[in-house]
Amino acid sequence: MSPKLDLHHIQAFAFDLDGTLVDSIKDLAISANAMREALGMEHLPLETLKSFVGDGMGRLVHRALTNDHEALAEGHLWQQGFALFAKHYYEHIADYSSPYAGVVDGVTLLRSQNLPVVVVTNKAERFAVKLLADLGLLDEFSLVIGGDTLSEKKPSALPLQHVAEVLNVDANKIAMIGDSHNDILSARAAGAMAIGVDYGYEDMNLLAQDPQTRADVVIHSIVQLYDAVRQDDPQR
Structure with a gap:
């Protein structure tokens, strides 16, 4: 049982984006398969591509090209693949993506308590900003930190x-x-x-088996954060 939310x-x-605020896996998968198709490769299953998400677009392209979580594609192939993926994804970034249930209400309620809410994602900043803007969420956040905003990304502390x-x-x-080990490690x-x-996109029960990737608490909805804030300080 997860500890009480205090x-x-x-x-x-600070919120992760893909898999936390927004369910974006279908658009990511479609763009990855569009890239593979343009390069004469067969499509990969959604579940396979889902397992490749979380470490930024560069790693996603490597994994989608090699169909391997750890392997790196040859340099020229990766450059070609990344350009194809980036173009397709930017043009179709929110075709099927949508906020998870409770996200809009939860973030709005936190802001009503004068609590800053920001996005910290490994997605490249311009894609993160566009996705949030296309979904009407960008103005809810006072800061968006992408995977290329700083010199280091999650799991770094930076x-x-x-x-x-x-x-x-x-x-x-x-x-x-x-939703991922990178968020907890960061x-x-x-x-x-x-x-x-x-x-x-990651299994919190599996992550909890390692003390380093065990969350302090696990929630089912962003609204729970507001409920805990109100419970802790009704006059806030």
Whole structure:
């Protein structure tokens, strides 16, 4: 059983994007298969491509080209593949993508409590901004940190350290909410709270088997964050 959600000390919320705020896997998979098709390759199953998401678009392209989680495609092939993927995905970024249930209400409610909400994703910044804009979510967030915004991305502590600096909040008063090992590891490295979601692309039960990737608490809906804030401080 996940521990009780205690947010009395939290002053800002950082959200992962794919698999946490937005279910984007179908558009990512379609673009990956469009890339493969353009290169004369057969399509890969959705579940296979789903397992390749989480470490940024560059790694996704390597994995989609090689059909292997660890292998790297040859340099010229990767460059060609990345250009094909990026063009298709940018043009079709929100064809099938949509916010998960509870996301819009949850984020709006947190903002109503004057709590900063930001996005920290490994997706390239221009794609993250476009996806949020196309879904009408961009104005809800005071900051969007993409995988190429800084010199390091999750699981590095740097993105959350940068958020702490920009918001003038101690890192240990930030909650990082995500669906993957990278989100939890980044939170651990920065000294932030790690909150997992049980509906994303990685299995929180499997991640919990390793203390390093075990979330401090797992939630079913973003709205639970607001409920915990209100419970902790009704006058906030």
